[in-house]
Amino acid sequence: xxxxxxxxxxxxxxxxxxxxxxxxxxxxxxxxxxxxxxxxxxxxxxxxxxxxxxxxxxxxxxxxxxxxxxxxxxxx
Amino acid sequence: xxxxxxxxxxxxxxxxxxxxxxxxxxxxxxxxxxxxxxxxxxxxxxxxxxxxxxxxxxxxxxxxxxxxxxxxxxxxxxxxxxxxxxxxxxxxxxxxxxxxxxxxxxxxxxxxxxxxxxxxxxxxxxxxxxxxxxxxxxxxxxxxxxxxxxxxxxxxxxxxxxxxxxxxxxxxxxxxxxxxxxxxxxxxxxxxxxxxxxxxxxxxxxxxxxxxxxxxxxxxxxxxxxxxxxxxxxxxxxxxxxxxxxxxxxxxxxxxxxxxxxxxxxxxxxxxxxxxxxxxxxxxxxxxxxxxxxxxxxxxxxxxxxxxxxxxxxxxxxxxxxxxxxxxxxxxxxxxxxxxxxxxxxxxxxxxxxxxxxxxxxxxxxxxxxxxxxxxxxxxxxxxxxxxxxxxxxxxxxxxxxxxxxxxxxxxxxxxxxxxxxxxxxxxxxxxxxxxxxxxxxxxxxxxxxxxxxxxxxxxxxxxxxxxxxxxxxxxxxxxxxxxxxxxxxxxxxxxxxxxxxxxxxxxxxxxxxxxxxxxxxxxxxxxxxxxxxxxxxxxxxxxxxxxxxxxxxxxxxxxxxxxxxxxxxxxxxxxxxxxxxxxxxxxxxxxxxxxxxxxxxxxxxxxxxxxxxxxxxxxxxxxxxxxxxxxxxxxxxxxxxxxxxxxxxxx
Numbered sequence: 001x002x003x004x005x006x007x008x009x010x011x012x013x014x015x016x017x018x019x020x021x022x023x024x025x026x027x028x029x030x031x032x033x034x035x036x037x038x039x040x041x042x043x044x045x046x047x048x049x050x051x052x053x054x055x056x057x058x059x060x061x062x063x064x065x066x067x068x069x070x071x072x073x074x075x076x
Numbered sequence: 077x078x079x080x081x082x083x084x085x086x087x088x089x090x091x092x093x094x095x096x097x098x099x100x101x102x103x104x105x106x107x108x109x110x111x112x113x114x115x116x117x118x119x120x121x122x123x124x125x126x127x128x129x130x131x132x133x134x135x136x137x138x139x140x141x142x143x144x145x146x147x148x149x150x151x152x153x154x155x156x157x158x159x160x161x162x163x164x165x166x167x168x169x170x171x172x173x174x175x176x177x178x179x180x181x182x183x184x185x186x187x188x189x190x191x192x193x194x195x196x197x198x199x200x201x202x203x204x205x206x207x208x209x210x211x212x213x214x215x216x217x218x219x220x221x222x223x224x225x226x227x228x229x230x231x232x233x234x235x236x237x238x239x240x241x242x243x244x245x246x247x248x249x250x251x252x253x254x255x256x257x258x259x260x261x262x263x264x265x266x267x268x269x270x271x272x273x274x275x276x277x278x279x280x281x282x283x284x285x286x287x288x289x290x291x292x293x294x295x296x297x298x299x300x301x302x303x304x305x306x307x308x309x310x311x312x313x314x315x316x317x318x319x320x321x322x323x324x325x326x327x328x329x330x331x332x333x334x335x336x337x338x339x340x341x342x343x344x345x346x347x348x349x350x351x352x353x354x355x356x357x358x359x360x361x362x363x364x365x366x367x368x369x370x371x372x373x374x375x376x377x378x379x380x381x382x383x384x385x386x387x388x389x390x391x392x393x394x395x396x397x398x399x400x401x402x403x404x405x406x407x408x409x410x411x412x413x414x415x416x417x418x419x420x421x422x423x424x425x426x427x428x429x430x431x432x433x434x435x436x437x438x439x440x441x442x443x444x445x446x447x448x449x450x451x452x453x454x455x456x457x458x459x460x461x462x463x464x465x466x467x468x469x470x471x472x473x474x475x476x477x478x479x480x481x482x483x484x485x486x487x488x489x490x491x492x493x494x495x496x497x498x499x500x501x502x503x504x505x506x507x508x509x510x511x512x513x514x515x516x517x518x519x520x521x522x523x524x525x526x527x528x529x530x531x532x533x534x535x536x537x538x539x540x541x542x543x544x545x546x547x548x549x550x551x552x553x554x555x556x557x558x559x560x561x562x563x564x565x566x567x568x569x570x571x572x573x574x575x576x577x578x579x580x581x582x583x584x585x586x587x588x589x590x591x592x593x594x595x596x597x598x599x600x601x602x603x604x605x606x607x608x609x610x611x612x613x614x615x616x617x618x619x620x621x622x623x624x625x626x627x628x629x630x631x632x633x634x635x636x637x638x639x640x641x642x643x644x645x646x647x648x649x650x651x652x653x654x655x656x657x658x659x660x661x662x663x664x665x666x667x668x669x670x671x672x673x674x675x676x677x678x679x680x681x682x683x684x685x686x687x688x689x690x691x692x693x694x695x696x697x698x699x700x701x702x703x704x705x706x707x708x709x710x711x712x713x714x715x716x717x718x719x720x721x722x723x724x725x726x727x728x
Contacts, residue, residue, distance in 0.1 A: 003274075009401070013461055016309055016310070016312070017314065017681060018309070021282065022550075023312060023315075023550065023552075024145045024311055024313065024314060025311075025313050026143065026145075026550070026552050028140075028143070028313055028314050028317040029139035029140045029143045029317075029553070030552070030554060031173065031174040031177065031321070033314065033317055033318055033321055034310065034314070034318065035318075041346070041350070042346060042350035042351070042355075043352050044350070044352065044355065044356075044444065044445055044447070044448055045352060045353070045355070045356060045448075046448045048448055048691065049444060049447050049448065049457075049551055051350060051444060051555060055171075055173065055174075056170060056171055056204075057174065057554055057555075058342075058346075058555035059443045059552070059553070059555070060440075060447075060551065060552070060554075060555060061551070061552060062447070062506045062550065062551050064550075065550055065551075065552060068500060071286075
């Protein structure tokens, strides 16, 4: 399951980040790391790009990039 | 008395209030300038405190010293090559963990650091304010509250900076314990003579570092990186980042500030502004509101300026005897400069709106909303706002492309901007549509604007397929928290832009209008002025479009500023400028309706005015792109006008 599949009302945890080095570096720099909790915050009319809440930040990603972030549901 | 001078570099994440703090620290004595050899501007400012001169350098906002982005290299190289006496690390209290990740890099590198915790009031309101004293004890360096928008903490901050600079205290070294394979790699790399921080930075950045790596070190580094990658699924950079965040979470646990709720304002504002269905309509409404206000509200001061300028012109005309001096002052200088000055209120208003959008955090949200549309033609979400600004004036619009970081997307946005019909072209449309299409004038004008947008997007689509792509084309952007813009920095920002407009563009316009005046005036007493001769000379070029020498001259003069076109038409058609009806009759007699439409199309598309060319040259840093813009405009205008004239002749 990746970020592109997640549901707006649940919380998820990042399990791994793949993709090109450049992308991984930029996500890392923004504090998007394995183990962080993620929620879907907003989506545009076309469903791409979307905004995710990671910690107290909101990060916009295109779906191409979001696909590289694997997550698992961690709702209690 | 010996005066000491120290350099203090301000460093921090983007949007942490660093520049506001810089402005506050350096006060009125700030001077701005580009840092040598870089595209990202760094600013310098000086302040004296307790007999010590502090030279502040504002480095670009970055997340990390080792992720190979342009602005990161600038900061990293600066810190390595010309180490400042002190780094003032500005951190955002509302987002401490990520901000401290950069701090750990500074401390590993053993740079003498003082931390200023910004946005404390925001964090306090949300109950997540960190304890500065606790943090200071844990990190063994001064941690001070600061607020870029209020001077209340300034004295204490300056005292601490001076005290720190004068004590000559040895900066403490921070050694974060990383994952064991990473530690192994660090040990092997330090064995080749690298320091620990150098080994960490090299691993983190894949070998892109400011210091020299010998071939054998480089080889070892690459093998260590690929080994780490094979042990784990993560890259070395990710493993190291995890180490940093682990360390920081430990700190925050101790100082009791680990909390991750979004604020209330963020919740409800964003649920409207970023709503899937409401987001775009709200955006369009805000843009419409911005234009409406810019032009209706701007019209009042514009009228006053206009009145003042013509008053001055009248006064000079009355005060001076007939002659060349009077003519050059009144018709050349005052008319030319006044013509630009009239637009100052619009420019100021437009920039105020843009600055409010930027500082409040809305601009990033607009970029998010429009990214999809823009990416279809190779543009970036952030391109939308400068393009819409182009309807006002292309000059500030092109300056506003600075918010687009990707150079290629920014270049395309600059080059297509002149096709967004600026307000200076409006008089021409109003005049011509009123004459030839009196009953459908509104529709014709709307069609002209739409044609401009269509051409802009087509050109963007073509350019994005010809200009080589850089690998850095993704749209990864942090949405900043909503903030109330501070009046002080808003004022400074707008003042800066207005100054730019008056000084640089006013200079170009001044020279240009003198030139036109010269051409219109000389040779004295001859049957044809130089301008008219030029018109006749170039008229054959424009004959296929249905234009006579009068239109040719008008278009030529429009090169200076597009407003001039209507005025030139009036002059060459021998009609008094006050007498609009006379001009309309003369034009109707002299020009076919299809040629009138073609003239509008030509005016829309042909080369940008002098001021726009100057600003394209300045913002792209090369005459090549300015020249391309001219040629592109002329070719498209000629082709477009030709098609319009031919097709129009069939139907009209």
